[in-house]
Amino acid sequence: MSDLQDQIMRALSTVIEPELHRDIVSLNMVRDLHIEGQTAFFTLVLTTPACPLKDVFQRLCHEAIVGKVPNITAIQIKWDAQVPTDRRIHGRLDVPMRSIIAVASGKGGVGKSTVSTNLAVALAEAGARVGLIDGDILNPNIPQMTGLSVGHPAVEDGKMIPLEAYGVKIMSTGFLTTPDKPLILRGPMLHGAIRQLFTDVEWGDLDYMIVDLPPGTGDAPLSLAQSFPLTGVIVVTQPQEVAVADALRSIAMFETLNVPILGVVENMTGDFFGQGGGEKLAQDRGVPFLGRIPLDAEVRKGGDSGRPIVVVEPDNPAGLAFQTLAQNTAARISVVMLQSSDVIPLNIIG
Numbered sequence: 001m002s003d004l005q006d007q008i009m010r011a012l013s014t015v016i017e018p019e020l021h022r023d024i025v026s027l028n029m030v031r032d033l034h035i036e037g038q039t040a041f042f043t044l045v046l047t048t049p050a051c052p053l054k055d056v057f058q059r060l061c062h063e064a065i066v067g068k069v070p071n072i073t074a075i076q077i078k079w080d081a082q083v084p085t086d087r088r089i090h091g092r093l094d095v096p097m098r099s100i101i102a103v104a105s106g107k108g109g110v111g112k113s114t115v116s117t118n119l120a121v122a123l124a125e126a127g128a129r130v131g132l133i134d135g136d137i138l139n140p141n142i143p144q145m146t147g148l149s150v151g152h153p154a155v156e157d158g159k160m161i162p163l164e165a166y167g168v169k170i171m172s173t174g175f176l177t178t179p180d181k182p183l184i185l186r187g188p189m190l191h192g193a194i195r196q197l198f199t200d201v202e203w204g205d206l207d208y209m210i211v212d213l214p215p216g217t218g219d220a221p222l223s224l225a226q227s228f229p230l231t232g233v234i235v236v237t238q239p240q241e242v243a244v245a246d247a248l249r250s251i252a253m254f255e256t257l258n259v260p261i262l263g264v265v266e267n268m269t270g271d272f273f274g275q276g277g278g279e280k281l282a283q284d285r286g287v288p289f290l291g292r293i294p295l296d297a298e299v300r301k302g303g304d305s306g307r308p309i310v311v312v313e314p315d316n317p318a319g320l321a322f323q324t325l326a327q328n329t330a331a332r333i334s335v336v337m338l339q340s341s342d343v344i345p346l347n348i349i350g
Ligand SMILES: Nc1ncnc2c1ncn2[C@@H]1O[C@H](COP(=O)(O)OP(=O)(O)O)[C@@H](O)[C@H]1O
Pocket: 105, 107, 108, 109, 110, 111, 112, 113, 114, 115, 141, 267, 268, 269, 293, 294, 295, 296, 297, 298, 299, 300, 301, 303, 304, 318
């Protein structure tokens, strides 16, 4: 490395990643530094393609270098991303996914499937490789919400090929049954069915696997949380008190199981159900508040028609809220993963 490159790296080592609280050089985020004329070119490898902080990094790097390192008058950053790998997944499942994120709620109807779908699509739109498992085995809604209600997965070499919508790979028991012939499963069989959605499907490499859980603290969410190494869980609640009380039970269950709580989402905020219950719950439990999604008929229409609101109306307040939620969630996943010793951090992936 030339003397000038050395000086630039030293300057960049004063830039602190705002979420991870470590400098970007020791996090090994800076790659491929070279200088042309008076411009420093380098790649910044983020921990998620859905990073909301690109503008901040651009400014911090500029401030650290230009005017501080002699002869450099401009910087040019190329963006890349590598989601860290939750190593526990590979110890226990033979599946190529870097993280598994469960979406849970205390009660049904609060918008778990809606949040799972829009979150998955928003992450995919940001450039991540995303899978979505419909973990509500007995009441699968994901096929309808993603417009795949008539789909049927192909089988190759004994594994099912997931269907794909809006850049997300999707698997649901809804693809394997018809509405008038529901699956009737209990205990161990239910458990087996959920497991098969992970292991008997050709997922390919994924950054984020989103799992839409059935509501409550019953058998199915419990068995899922116990049999899969969950990177973290998002708890969805409506703002009103009865929903919040149920969400609290859900949080307590995952805490007991040592599943990191990524945060709380308040869905259907507005005049009808009120506002603020989810944020207060997060504060009371000392967990992050990931965002609120307004109650909006367009969200419901998007679910019914299989065209998620983040796709059809990204600039509508609810569409924007889901994009912000995806960014907050992705940032939070990075923090949780880099705090854990079970995670292969960026600087080892290198
Ligand atoms: N923010 C929202 N605004 C309006 N309707 C919503 C919103 N979120 C969800 N819905 C609708 O509420 C119903 C229940 O949502 P769903 O995601 O199926 O809940 P759950 O999976 O928790 O049972 C669905 O018809 C869905 O379209």
